Amino acid sequence: MSVFTAAADQSICAPLPVLGKDVRVPLVTGGEVTYAALDYAASAPALQRVWDDVAAYAPYYGSVHRGAGYLSQLSTDLFESSRVTVAEFLGCRADDQVIFTRSTTDSLNLLAAAVPADCQVFVFETEHHASLLPWRDARVTYLNAPRTPAQAVATLERALADRDPYGPALVCVTGASNVTGELWPVKELAAAAHAHGARIVLDAAQLAPHHPVDIAELDVDWVAFSGHKLYAPFGSGVLAGRSDWLRDAEPYLAGGGASRKVARRTDGGVDVEWHTTAARHEAGSPNVIGVYSIASACKALTEAGFDGLVAREQQLVTMVRAGLAEVPEVKVLSLFGDDAPRVGVISFVVEGWNSSHFAAALSAEYGIGVRDGLFCAHPLVRTLLGSDPQDVGECGAPEAEPGERSLNAIRVSFGAGTPDEHIERFVRAVKELVSEGAQWKYRTEDGRCVPDRGTAQV
Numbered sequence: 001m002s003v004f005t006a007a008a009d010q011s012i013c014a015p016l017p018v019l020g021k022d023v024r025v026p027l028v029t030g031g032e033v034t035y036a037a038l039d040y041a042a043s044a045p046a047l048q049r050v051w052d053d054v055a056a057y058a059p060y061y062g063s064v065h066r067g068a069g070y071l072s073q074l075s076t077d078l079f080e081s082s083r084v085t086v087a088e089f090l091g092c093r094a095d096d097q098v099i100f101t102r103s104t105t106d107s108l109n110l111l112a113a114a115v116p117a118d119c120q121v122f123v124f125e126t127e128h129h130a131s132l133l134p135w136r137d138a139r140v141t142y143l144n145a146p147r148t149p150a151q152a153v154a155t156l157e158r159a160l161a162d163r164d165p166y167g168p169a170l171v172c173v174t175g176a177s178n179v180t181g182e183l184w185p186v187k188e189l190a191a192a193a194h195a196h197g198a199r200i201v202l203d204a205a206q207l208a209p210h211h212p213v214d215i216a217e218l219d220v221d222w223v224a225f226s227g228h229k230l231y232a233p234f235g236s237g238v239l240a241g242r243s244d245w246l247r248d249a250e251p252y253l254a255g256g257g258a259s260r261k262v263a264r265r266t267d268g269g270v271d272v273e274w275h276t277t278a279a280r281h282e283a284g285s286p287n288v289i290g291v292y293s294i295a296s297a298c299k300a301l302t303e304a305g306f307d308g309l310v311a312r313e314q315q316l317v318t319m320v321r322a323g324l325a326e327v328p329e330v331k332v333l334s335l336f337g338d339d340a341p342r343v344g345v346i347s348f349v350v351e352g353w354n355s356s357h358f359a360a361a362l363s364a365e366y367g368i369g370v371r372d373g374l375f376c377a378h379p380l381v382r383t384l385l386g387s388d389p390q391d392v393g394e395c396g397a398p399e400a401e402p403g404e405r406s407l408n409a410i411r412v413s414f415g416a417g418t419p420d421e422h423i424e425r426f427v428r429a430v431k432e433l434v435s436e437g438a439q440w441k442y443r444t445e446d447g448r449c450v451p452d453r454g455t456a457q458v
Contacts, residue, residue, distance in 0.1 A: 042413070089298035090215050091213075100238060207343070247276045254283060335384070347409045
């Protein structure tokens with residue numbers, strides 16, 4: 001775990017400028033307030049630096065790879081240099097490929113389509129659905145939630161040792177939980193996987209925005225992450241790592257760009273020679289702006305310095321956890337315990353409250369944006385709440401009326417752009433809602449808890 005721990009004597013960064021930091025939102029109780037965006041784990045606000053870089057490029061927008069004009073050549077250079085930037089950000093090895101996708105989910109589905117036909121996949125039940133669900137054509141072994149990092153390693157080692165028949169195997173694991181924020185022992189899990197002849201893919205969607213991710217240092221085979229969690233706009237992602245399975249697989253999408261040569265046969269069919277590079281899985285016109293925005297975010301975070309970013313974020317984590325600890329009705333969800341290292345992602349429930357009702361009141365009465373539900377990690381949240389992990393449920397949908405207990409949770413998440421005031425307002429709001437109750441009546445509408453605009457304050 002030490003690879004993710006910031007040195008105590010590192011200087012602390014100021015919040016990085018992000019879009020939307022001055023946006024004002026109305027309160028149901030009257031007036032307006034600066035919006036406190038505390039849902040970074042879903043989508044972090046874009047860095048101002050990223051937006052400025054994209055705006056500077058926009059007039060030079062052109063097709064890539066096959067255009068002869070100046071703008072096309074410039075766009076092609078920008079696209080391919082972005083690939084180099086991402087490779088450097090991830091510490092890729094010389095023979096690794098960097099493939100641009102739409103998101104972490106898209107990246108892991110791409111890898112799932114490339115695993116050998118007889119591959120066995122091992123996934124902990126604690127994973128986000130992006131990691132839990134793509135392996136539809138493989139033999140999948142789901143592992144129970146561990147309660148310590150050491151137990152996670154031991155559980156994986158037992159499962160790999162017991163697999164029969166012994167053949168290709170892949171382990172999929174998160175770097176930081178999207179529910180608890182806890183850091184997983186990635187390097188140790190990678191060592192266990194490799195010791196048993198398996199490969200490992202790291203879901204770094206929640207890790208990469210908060211900590212440096214070095215493929216060679218962690219000794220993982222692939223890394224997947226999303227641009228929209230790395231302070232870039234929506235619609236872009238990355239799968240980076242070993243090339244052999246990707247090179248041998250059928251193209252993820254068939255079309256232009258993925259093919260080197262296409263020729264008609266005498267029998268009326270076509271012969272296709274596919275690329276063996278990353279282009280093999282990047283058919284169609286790529287999202288050049290999305291790719292460039294990821295590269296810009298990688299540069300911005302590197303230049304800001306992860307040591308200082310991590311140190312400041314840990315201050316915010318301490319502020320939130322200390323504030324919630326002062327409210328007896330609040331239970332913070334955790335797999336590994338209070339002392340486990342974590343990023344700025346914290347989920348909790350409040351005794352006597354429906355989680356969707358509580359989140360709605362934070363938004364409507366305090367201008368604070370958090371998330372409620374099962375966070376696309378249903379088995380994990382069910383386990384943490386002490387219910388049956390096989391119980392059904394929907395992401396973000398309340399399961400009880402306002403004021404009633406629900407089998408979902410509230411998640412607050414933050415990062416490089418979060419000012420202290422947003423954290424202070426959040427802690428104060430939690431305390432006031434628990435001690436004084438909501439100031440407004442709420443109802444369920446289209447699966448969401450919303451203020452009842454037709455009623456007076458309560």
